[in-house]
Each structure stands twice: as structure tokens, then as C-alpha cells.
Amino acid sequence: MGCKPQGGGVIALHSRFWGPFTRIGALAALAVCAIDQSVKLWLLFVYRLGERGRVSVMPFFDLVLTWNTGISYGMFQQSSALGQWALLTFKVIAVALLWLWLAGAAGRLMALSIGLIIGGALGNGIDRLAYGAVADFVLFYVNTLDFKFTWYVFNLADAAIVAGVAGLLYDSVAGGSAAKAP
Secondary structure, eight states: OOOOOOTTTHHHHHHHHOOTTHHHHHHHHHHHHHHHHHHHHIIIIISOHHHHOOEEEETTEEEEEEEEOSSGGGOSOOOSHHHHHHHHHHHHHHHHHHHHHHHTOOSHHHHHHHHHHHHHHHHHHHHHHHHSSEEEEEEEEEEOSSOEEEOOOBOHHHHHHHHHHHHHHHIIIIISOOOOOO
């Protein structure tokens, strides 16, 4: 009596983790993570932004290094090693779930959007693993006599995550055949 795999074996496993649009999302994630990390490494170790302090680039845009030990917008700040590992674990789980969603993506825009989110999460996760916090450096603001406004300091990974969420929202409204998140 021989033993034959039932239910598709490798093919079923492949389709669970890799779908028709997964390549688009994977390439987007890889590109976002690589660009984010390259810019951060250059700003930290070549340009030495931390030593320069706040650098004015335009009347509404500065470079300033801040270390975010929390999540988006500085929420849930964690100063302990246990807290940082908890945030990193949460991020790993989120990326795994996003990858499953990516494997079932119903179209290119959805796959690209999920890939942007994954790439941003990976870029910030690398920071958290390497430095214990996420390096943020982009500061937009308005400073006139009548009006003052300062946005949160963020990085390219954060911008990719926001763009990915915007893409998913657009796809859910205009795309029509949006697959449900796991």
C-alpha cells in the first residue's frame, strides 16, 4: 500500500501563501523596505542627522531625528525591553496576517496596497529590532503670524503604510471585488 498526498499537498500550500497578485505586493514590500532602510541609514550614519539637530529644508518641511518607542503617532510608548519585544511580536503577527491577505488579493491595486503596508511594517520593524525604537525624521508644519500647525514626525515607512491604507480604501469603494481581510 502506497501513501499518496491528499487534497493537493504543495499546490494547496502554495495557493494559501502565494496568489496571482502576490508578486506585485511582494515587490512593493521589498522596494518600500529597502528604500526606507537606505534613507534611514544614510540620514543616521552618513548625514548624521542626530548630531545636526533640526535641519530646515523648506519653509514648511524640516528634517529632525526622533525615536518613536511606541506605534503610530507615538501611542503606546514602551521603554522596557519587554514592551519593545511585545510591539515587535505584534508587528510580526500583523505582517503574517497581511501576507495571507496578500495571497488572496483580488486585484493589482489591492496587492500593491497590502505590499506597501507590509514593506512599511518591515522597515519600522527592522528599526525596532536594531535600535529599540523607530527612527522618524520628516516634519511638516505651517508657521505664520496667524496660524501655527505641526504634524507628527514620521518616516518613509509610515508614508507607505498610509498610502497602502488609502489604496485599500479606494479599492474597497471603487474596486468592487475586494477580498475580505483574514
